Amino acid sequence: MKEEHLPQAAGSKHTDAEGQSAAAENLKFMRAVVQRTDRQVKPEAPVIIVWGLICTILYSAVHFLMKADLQKWILPLYLTLIAFGLGHTFYALRQVARRQKSAGYIPKVPRQVTWIWLIVAAHILAWSLLGMLLNDYSAGDPAFLAAMGLSIALAATGILYSREWLYGGAGIFAGMFLTYFAKDYGYLILGLATGAGCIVPAIICQRNFNRQERENE
Numbered sequence: 001m002k003e004e005h006l007p008q009a010a011g012s013k014h015t016d017a018e019g020q021s022a023a024a025e026n027l028k029f030m031r032a033v034v035q036r037t038d039r040q041v042k043p044e045a046p047v048i049i050v051w052g053l054i055c056t057i058l059y060s061a062v063h064f065l066m067k068a069d070l071q072k073w074i075l076p077l078y079l080t081l082i083a084f085g086l087g088h089t090f091y092a093l094r095q096v097a098r099r100q101k102s103a104g105y106i107p108k109v110p111r112q113v114t115w116i117w118l119i120v121a122a123h124i125l126a127w128s129l130l131g132m133l134l135n136d137y138s139a140g141d142p143a144f145l146a147a148m149g150l151s152i153a154l155a156a157t158g159i160l161y162s163r164e165w166l167y168g169g170a171g172i173f174a175g176m177f178l179t180y181f182a183k184d185y186g187y188l189i190l191g192l193a194t195g196a197g198c199i200v201p202a203i204i205c206q207r208n209f210n211r212q213e214r215e216n217e
Helices: 002-040 045-067 071-103 108-134 142-160 163-178 183-216
Strands: none
Touching: 045 071, 045 142, 045 183, 071 108, 108 142, 142 163, 142 183, 163 183
């Protein structure tokens, strides 16, 4: 009787070993999926931080240039800062595309967020430039329209990406509302609101991502 049971015991151990090996492979696969998901939501913080700084500088400069009756310098400053921002953005997007191609993985969410920002940016640039070049602000104050566009883009990013961006959009909206009660300092308020609305969420999201990366190691 004992001899009959020995092959079964050996077979049972072999089955257990296979089960443990399969479980280990499943855990390894699940961890890879989690790490891929983290890469999918990787924030491109430097791009948003640069635009936050550009907004703060530009809005503040417009405030002081108008106070000093030097409006003629607004357009050159605007074009210079926007050109720098666009150059940095296209360079960063190219680097992201190369990184994704090298990894063989093109996530969906960042691509959706990028299209949202491109559409909003096209509107901001079009109405801002037309207003200043044609001296026709029938569509509204370009500074206010730009803040509105940023608020919408950040809110959409927060819905698809991370709630910190949604809070940034809400902060810009609050700054826009505040300008109605402090019109003399409207551009300064918009500069602080758009700068903080872009920079603070970018720093928080980058910090959270870095922490997730360390936990996945």
